[in-house]
Each structure stands twice: as C-alpha cells, then as structure tokens.
Amino acid sequence: MLEVKNLHAVVAEEEKQILRGINLTVKPGEVHAIMGPNGSGKSTFANVLAGRETYEVTDGSVTLDGADMLEMEVEDRAHAGVFMAFQYPVEIPGVSNTYFLRAALNAKRQANGEEELGSMEFMKFIREKIDLLKLPQDLLTRSVNEGFSGGEKKRNEIFQMAVLEPRLCVLDETDSGLDIDALKTVADGVNALRSPDRMFVVVTHYQRLLNYIVPDYVHILMGGKIVKSGDKSLALELEEKGYGWLEEEFAGATQ
Amino acid sequence: MTYEIEQSQVLAMAEKRSGDGPAWLRDLRTKGLKIHREHGIPTPKNEEWKYTPLRDVARVDYTVAEGGPAVFDQDFGSLSGSPIRIVMVNGRFDRNLSEVPAQTGLIACSLRDAWIEHEELVQAHLGQVARIEEHTFAALNTALFDDGLFICFKDGAAVEHVIEVIHVSSGEEMVVVPRTLIVAGENASGKIVERYVTDGNSTCLTLPVTEVFTARYANIEHVRVQDEATTNFHIGLWEIKQVENSEYRSYNVAFGAKIGRLDQNIWLGGEHVVTRLDGVVVARGEQLLDNHTRLDHALPNCNSYEIYKQIIDDKATVVFNGKIFVHQDAQKTDAEQTNQALLLSPTATINSKPQLEIFADDVKCTHGATVGQLEEEPMFYLRSRGVTKDKAEAILVYAFAAEVLELISDDTVRDNLEKRLFDKLAIL
Structure with a gap:
C-alpha cells in the first residue's frame, strides 16, 4: 500500500512551494488518476515519489508497504518497487536497451537477495515481455531511446515497466505528445500489466488517456493539494467543464 | 629548450x-x-x-x-x-x-x-x-x-x-x-x-x-x-x-x-582522399596523456573527420592539440574536428587546443571543443530504474567513449575494446 500524508515539497534551489499537503492512499490493485491544470504540481508529485533530487520534501511522509520512501535513494526506491514512466524519456546513445535493462533488473534482484539472471535466462525473460506487449524485437538492440519517436519512447517506458515488475507504477503525463494509435498501444501495455498486487498512479492533464486506462479513483490537484476526489465520472465532468469552475471554487483554499 | x-x-x-x-x-x-x-x-x-x-x-x-x-x-x-x-x-x-x-x-x-x-x-x-x-x-x-x-x-x-x-x-x-x-x-x-x-x-x-x-x-x-x-x-x-x-x-x-x-x-597528398582519425583517451590516477594530431590537406576535394573523446579522473591530465592545415591548393576541403572531454573529478585537467590554419578560400572546416561533467538527467533516469549510482556513472562514461569505438568496422575488435573500456571504467 502507498500512503502519502501531508506531503509538502519545494524546488530545492528556489524554495518555491509546489506541494502543499497531499494526502493519498493507494491500495494494491487500484489505479488512481491525478488530474490538474498546468502548474498544479501533479508532475512534481510524480517526481517526488520517484525521488528526483531537484525537489525537497519539507513536510509529510510517503510510505510504500510501510517502508519510509523519503529516506531512500532513487535506486533504493526502484529496488523497493517504485517505477516512474517519464514524461520525457532520456536518450542514452551507446548503451543498448538490453544491457541497460539487464543492469537494472539485476541490481534490483541483487538488492532483494535474489540471484542475478544470466544472459541466456535474461534474454528468454525479456523476449516473453516483448511478446506480451506486442513490441518490435529491434527495441532490444537499439540504444536506449536514441532516435526514437515520441510513441516509441513511451512504449519503451512501458516495456521497462514490464521487465522490472514494479509494485508501484507512476505514469507522468505518459499521454503527452502521443497520437491516438500510440496512446492506445501504450494503454494496452499498461492494462496488460494491471494485477491485484500492483498499484498505479496515473498523472495526466487530459481525460483522453483515462478512456483507455480506466481508473478506480480520480483526484484533482490544484495549488499543490488534492481538492476533489471521485470515481471515473469526475474525469468526464472535467472534460466537459474544464478546470475553470474548480479554480473559482477552490481559489481560497489554495492560497 | x-x-x-x-x-x-x-x-x-x-x-x-x-x-x-x-x-x-x-x-x-x-x-x-x-x-x-x-x-x-x-x-x-x-x-x-x-x-x-x-x-x-x-x-x-x-x-x-x-x-x-x-x-x-x-x-x-x-x-x-x-x-x-x-x-x-x-x-x-x-x-x-x-x-x-x-x-x-x-x-x-x-x-x-x-x-x-x-x-x-x-x-x-x-x-x-x-x-x-x-x-x-x-x-x-x-x-x-x-x-x-x-x-x-x-x-x-x-x-x-x-x-x-x-x-x-x-x-x-x-x-x-x-x-x-x-x-x-x-x-x-x-x-x-x-x-x-x-x-x-x-x-x-x-x-x-x-x-x-x-x-x-x-x-x-x-x-x-x-x-x-x-x-x-x-x-x-x-x-x-x-x-x-x-x-x-x-x-x-x-x-x-x-x-x-x-x-x-x-x-x-592527393585528391579525393578520405581520412578518419578518432581517439578515445581514459586517464586516471596521476597519468598524463597527450595527443597531438595534425592533418595536412595539401590538395583539393578531400574529406577528413576527427572525433576525440577524453575521460579524465582523479589527478590525471589530458592534452589535446588538433592541427588542421588546409594548404592553398586544397579547395573543396571538408574537414570536421570534434573534441569532447569529460571531467570526473575536480582535480582532473584538460588542455585542449584546436588549431586550424586555412590558406584556401573555398573550404568547409568545422571544429568544436567541449568540456563537461556527467549530465544529471541520464543519471536520474538510470538510477530511477534501479541502477546504482556508481554503476550508472560507469555506464554513462562508457557510453560517452563507446560512441567512438562503435565506428570501428571489425566486430570482434570493437566488442573487445568496448569490454576493455568497460573493465577500465567499472573500477572507477
């Protein structure tokens, strides 16, 4: 279970307050969507969960299955089961996807007291994942994200997610820059990975993605706080009315 | 002297x-x-x-x-x-x-x-x-x-x-x-x-x-x-x-x-010559590694490509001096030179000096020299996937240099050199 309590965070160098007391509980098997206008702090929230060091947590707590995540280094969070799909996946020329994934998976296995996978076993394992997600084989030999289209980069994120089998998946605006076909492919991948013991936090600006990844809960983030929660119908309401009516309603609360 | x-x-x-x-x-x-x-x-x-x-x-x-x-x-x-x-x-x-x-x-x-x-x-x-x-x-x-x-x-x-x-x-x-x-x-x-x-x-x-x-x-x-x-x-x-x-x-x-x-x-020394001179330098400890390169474009219509990448750690020093002379007759010369250094410690030193001397007027010569440290975003990306900080550093440093080794056409030589490079870096 993911428990976020009264989470406050600033941009480390500017001391600019971005998160102002987020409370959120995600149980295994659940998909929670975090929606909000630009500048509401939703991407910051995703990145704080992943441990990005440009943000500094000033108050509150985050635990995953009882373990204090805020005490953990970035890689330790990954070993504990956190995975963030990046809004802008990074290109790393000269490192093959296969090498990268093997290093990541074996680091995680080692940290969890499991034996590292040899190269034969590993290849078998990732071929299964490629087939499961119906992804092209050349994803394995290409350098990490180098020269990938926007859609390919996001598919590669989902592929990594499938290989690392995280407990908590955080999707940071995964739909940005995708056309409808790419969006469907990515959503199909995410749906294939849904399971009773896996949690999803899906951060998005638009409702569109939630037609394909259907959430159990929808939360609206404004001014660094969750101002409204509901089921998937809340997303539809937002689609219809925009964020304006909420901004007026909660103008006082977010100051 | x-x-x-x-x-x-x-x-x-x-x-x-x-x-x-x-x-x-x-x-x-x-x-x-x-x-x-x-x-x-x-x-x-x-x-x-x-x-x-x-x-x-x-x-x-x-x-x-x-x-x-x-x-x-x-x-x-x-x-x-x-x-x-x-x-x-x-x-x-x-x-x-x-x-x-x-x-x-x-x-x-x-x-x-x-x-x-x-x-x-x-x-x-x-x-x-x-x-x-x-x-x-x-x-x-x-x-x-x-x-x-x-x-x-x-x-x-x-x-x-x-x-x-x-x-x-x-x-x-x-x-x-x-x-x-x-x-x-x-x-x-x-x-x-x-x-x-x-x-x-x-x-x-x-x-x-x-x-x-x-x-x-x-x-x-x-x-x-x-x-x-x-x-x-x-x-x-x-x-x-x-x-x-x-x-x-x-x-x-x-x-x-x-x-x-x-x-x-x-x-x-002839027309329609193609030349590559690339380099990968890894200096650690108190090593001093100095490469002076010199290209003489003596005649027209020749292409030269040069990429030098240097990784410098500890108290090591690296020197790069890249001369390109384009002689008066060497019209339509196309010469590219790039020099990139990666400094891994505050006590590492690079002295980089591109030196182009061009005596012909219809030529294309480019050069660029950069000195930097590892970028934060790729580091975060690798670590967020569980790769430890030390290993992530080694991978990125390796990738920086491997870009040159990948140009080698013989698969076995290239693979073995990449392995050798990785071994040299993994103990950083």
Missing part, C-alpha cells in the same frame, strides 16, 4: 648502431642521431612540448633494450581473434610468439629481413613518411632500431583477417624503439591493430614510430591501442601519407602509461 643531460648510454648505442644496415639506412640513422643530438629532450619551454613534462624522463640514464624475455607471465590475449598475430618484444620480431600464416597479397615480416628482401619498398618509405626532423624521439628511434615490423598489402590484395600486432616493452629503465612500416599498394585493403603493452610494471621509455603509406584506391583501417602499465613512459610518432583516392581510418585508444604522448600526422 633542452634538458642539459647527456643520455650517454643511449647515445653510445646509437653511435654503434649507426653502422648497421645498407648504406641508405646508415645515412638515415646518422641523420636521426644528428637530429636527436641537436634537439635532445625538450623542456616545457618548447611550445610543442609545453604540457608534456619530461623532467622525469630526462633524469634517467637509460640503457637500450636488446631483446627481451622469451616467455611472459601474462597472456596478452587477442583483440581481434585473428589467426595473424605478431608479437614484437622490445622492438624485435619474436618468431616463436608470432603466428603469420601465409595470406595472398600480404607480406608481414621482421623489418631486418625486409630491408634485405624487399629493399626497394622499404627504402622508398622508411624514414620518408615520418618527418623525423620535427620529432626528436622519432629521430632517436631511427638512430636506434635494430629490428621492427614490415607489413605490405600488395597491389589489389584484399586481406580479410585483421593483422594484430602486440608490441611488448619489458625491463627497467630501458629505451625501447618499436618501428613499424606499413605499405598499402594500389587497390589494396586491410585492417591492422597495433597494441602497446608492458611486461608487468615496466619502467621503459617506449619510443614507437609507425609509418603508413596508402597508394591509390587503398583502403586501410588502423587501430592503435596504448595499454601499458602506468609505470611506463610512452612517446610515439604515428605518421601517414596518403595519395589520391585512398581511404584511411584510424582509431587511437590511449589507456595506459604514466606519461603517454602521441603525435599523429596525416598528409593528404
């Missing part, structure tokens, strides 16, 4: 060897000795040697290596897996350790044999490609060598196997003068790997000279790896002369030596 120290034993040996070989070679040796006597060991006041401190070299009264051990404790392995493997020990062709199965169109033999059996070819190029008057240590090599390696790809030869050469320096406070001459005939193609290693922690002063001549339509790929112990001094000259329509691709990999200096000069 010269250290006032007499290298008495070295000079005495050079005197002795100046009488060795046919008349033209004796003349060449005498010229070499004269040049070295005049120029000696340069001090940092000499502009070309400003960042290469040779005081420690000047301090030692070296002897000259005569042969070396017949067996070694370590296995120097093979980068190419090729059946052609030549081992040169302290400059001498080692017949027991070398394997040279006969190949159509290939001559690969001891230089001593070659100056008798292939005298015309050797005389035409040995000491003719290298401008020893501009390199005091190449001049000393010329005065001193008593053997070496001769490789010739005959006209039209297409030698499939890589020719792997391992130059071993062995001993304490000895001067070693490896000498290599490579001649590629018209339409010939071939690949060479020259690797410089040491027998344990040698303290030699290794002064290699390699000369390469590429005839019309020749196509040569040449990898040089300097992987000596960090107790050894290495000061080399690698000079190439190309004529029209030839293609020469070279990759300089410098990992080893306490002080490692290499001057690589390429003369593009």
Whole structure:
C-alpha cells in the first residue's frame, strides 16, 4: 500500500512551494488518476515519489508497504518497487536497451537477495515481455531511446515497466505528445500489466488517456493539494467543464 | 629548450648502431642521431612540448633494450581473434610468439629481413613518411632500431583477417624503439591493430614510430591501442601519407602509461582522399596523456573527420592539440574536428587546443571543443530504474567513449575494446 500524508515539497534551489499537503492512499490493485491544470504540481508529485533530487520534501511522509520512501535513494526506491514512466524519456546513445535493462533488473534482484539472471535466462525473460506487449524485437538492440519517436519512447517506458515488475507504477503525463494509435498501444501495455498486487498512479492533464486506462479513483490537484476526489465520472465532468469552475471554487483554499 | 643531460648510454648505442644496415639506412640513422643530438629532450619551454613534462624522463640514464624475455607471465590475449598475430618484444620480431600464416597479397615480416628482401619498398618509405626532423624521439628511434615490423598489402590484395600486432616493452629503465612500416599498394585493403603493452610494471621509455603509406584506391583501417602499465613512459610518432583516392581510418585508444604522448600526422597528398582519425583517451590516477594530431590537406576535394573523446579522473591530465592545415591548393576541403572531454573529478585537467590554419578560400572546416561533467538527467533516469549510482556513472562514461569505438568496422575488435573500456571504467 502507498500512503502519502501531508506531503509538502519545494524546488530545492528556489524554495518555491509546489506541494502543499497531499494526502493519498493507494491500495494494491487500484489505479488512481491525478488530474490538474498546468502548474498544479501533479508532475512534481510524480517526481517526488520517484525521488528526483531537484525537489525537497519539507513536510509529510510517503510510505510504500510501510517502508519510509523519503529516506531512500532513487535506486533504493526502484529496488523497493517504485517505477516512474517519464514524461520525457532520456536518450542514452551507446548503451543498448538490453544491457541497460539487464543492469537494472539485476541490481534490483541483487538488492532483494535474489540471484542475478544470466544472459541466456535474461534474454528468454525479456523476449516473453516483448511478446506480451506486442513490441518490435529491434527495441532490444537499439540504444536506449536514441532516435526514437515520441510513441516509441513511451512504449519503451512501458516495456521497462514490464521487465522490472514494479509494485508501484507512476505514469507522468505518459499521454503527452502521443497520437491516438500510440496512446492506445501504450494503454494496452499498461492494462496488460494491471494485477491485484500492483498499484498505479496515473498523472495526466487530459481525460483522453483515462478512456483507455480506466481508473478506480480520480483526484484533482490544484495549488499543490488534492481538492476533489471521485470515481471515473469526475474525469468526464472535467472534460466537459474544464478546470475553470474548480479554480473559482477552490481559489481560497489554495492560497 | 633542452634538458642539459647527456643520455650517454643511449647515445653510445646509437653511435654503434649507426653502422648497421645498407648504406641508405646508415645515412638515415646518422641523420636521426644528428637530429636527436641537436634537439635532445625538450623542456616545457618548447611550445610543442609545453604540457608534456619530461623532467622525469630526462633524469634517467637509460640503457637500450636488446631483446627481451622469451616467455611472459601474462597472456596478452587477442583483440581481434585473428589467426595473424605478431608479437614484437622490445622492438624485435619474436618468431616463436608470432603466428603469420601465409595470406595472398600480404607480406608481414621482421623489418631486418625486409630491408634485405624487399629493399626497394622499404627504402622508398622508411624514414620518408615520418618527418623525423620535427620529432626528436622519432629521430632517436631511427638512430636506434635494430629490428621492427614490415607489413605490405600488395597491389589489389584484399586481406580479410585483421593483422594484430602486440608490441611488448619489458625491463627497467630501458629505451625501447618499436618501428613499424606499413605499405598499402594500389587497390589494396586491410585492417591492422597495433597494441602497446608492458611486461608487468615496466619502467621503459617506449619510443614507437609507425609509418603508413596508402597508394591509390587503398583502403586501410588502423587501430592503435596504448595499454601499458602506468609505470611506463610512452612517446610515439604515428605518421601517414596518403595519395589520391585512398581511404584511411584510424582509431587511437590511449589507456595506459604514466606519461603517454602521441603525435599523429596525416598528409593528404592527393585528391579525393578520405581520412578518419578518432581517439578515445581514459586517464586516471596521476597519468598524463597527450595527443597531438595534425592533418595536412595539401590538395583539393578531400574529406577528413576527427572525433576525440577524453575521460579524465582523479589527478590525471589530458592534452589535446588538433592541427588542421588546409594548404592553398586544397579547395573543396571538408574537414570536421570534434573534441569532447569529460571531467570526473575536480582535480582532473584538460588542455585542449584546436588549431586550424586555412590558406584556401573555398573550404568547409568545422571544429568544436567541449568540456563537461556527467549530465544529471541520464543519471536520474538510470538510477530511477534501479541502477546504482556508481554503476550508472560507469555506464554513462562508457557510453560517452563507446560512441567512438562503435565506428570501428571489425566486430570482434570493437566488442573487445568496448569490454576493455568497460573493465577500465567499472573500477572507477
């Protein structure tokens, strides 16, 4: 279970307050969507969960299955089961996807007291994942994200997610820059990975993605706080009315 | 501008060897000795040697290596897996350790044999490609060598196997003068790997000279790896002369030596020449690795590409000086030079100096030099997937350098060098 309590965070160098007391509980098997206008702090929230060091947590707590995540280094969070799909996946020329994934998976296995996978076993394992997600084989030999289209980069994120089998998946605006076909492919991948013991936090600006990844809960983030929660119908309401009516309603609360 | 120290034993040996070989070679040796006597060991006041401190070299009264051990404790392995493997020990062709199965169109033999059996070819190029008057240590090599390696790809030869050469320096406070001459005939193609290693922690002063001549339509790929112990001094000259329509691709990999200096000069002496000179340098501890490259575009319509990448850690220093001369006749020259350095510690140093001198007006010359540290975003990306910080650093540093190694066309050589690079970095 993911428990976020009264989470406050600033941009480390500017001391600019971005998160102002987020409370959120995600149980295994659940998909929670975090929606909000630009500048509401939703991407910051995703990145704080992943441990990005440009943000500094000033108050509150985050635990995953009882373990204090805020005490953990970035890689330790990954070993504990956190995975963030990046809004802008990074290109790393000269490192093959296969090498990268093997290093990541074996680091995680080692940290969890499991034996590292040899190269034969590993290849078998990732071929299964490629087939499961119906992804092209050349994803394995290409350098990490180098020269990938926007859609390919996001598919590669989902592929990594499938290989690392995280407990908590955080999707940071995964739909940005995708056309409808790419969006469907990515959503199909995410749906294939849904399971009773896996949690999803899906951060998005638009409702569109939630037609394909259907959430159990929808939360609206404004001014660094969750101002409204509901089921998937809340997303539809937002689609219809925009964020304006909420901004007026909660103008006082977010100051 | 010269250290006032007499290298008495070295000079005495050079005197002795100046009488060795046919008349033209004796003349060449005498010229070499004269040049070295005049120029000696340069001090940092000499502009070309400003960042290469040779005081420690000047301090030692070296002897000259005569042969070396017949067996070694370590296995120097093979980068190419090729059946052609030549081992040169302290400059001498080692017949027991070398394997040279006969190949159509290939001559690969001891230089001593070659100056008798292939005298015309050797005389035409040995000491003719290298401008020893501009390199005091190449001049000393010329005065001193008593053997070496001769490789010739005959006209039209297409030698499939890589020719792997391992130059071993062995001993304490000895001067070693490896000498290599490579001649590629018209339409010939071939690949060479020259690797410089040491027998344990040698303290030699290794002064290699390699000369390469590429005839019309020749196509040569040449990898040089300097992987000596960090107790050894290495000061080399690698000079190439190309004529029209030839293609020469070279990759300089410098990992080893306490002080490692290499001057690589390429003369593009014909139209439609294609040249690559790329480099990967990894300096750690207190190593000083200095690469001076010089390209002379003498005639029109030639292309040259140069990428140098340097990784510098601890208190190490790296020097890069990249000269490109575009002569007056060399219209339609296309020359690209890039130099990127990655500093991994606050005490690491890079001195980078691109130097373009252009005397023709219709040319395209670009150069760029960057110095930086590891970027944060890729680090975060790797760590967010569970890769530990140290390993993420090693992966990114590796990737930085691997971009150059990936240009090497031979799969086995490339893979083995990438592995060697990774091993060298994984212990950072």
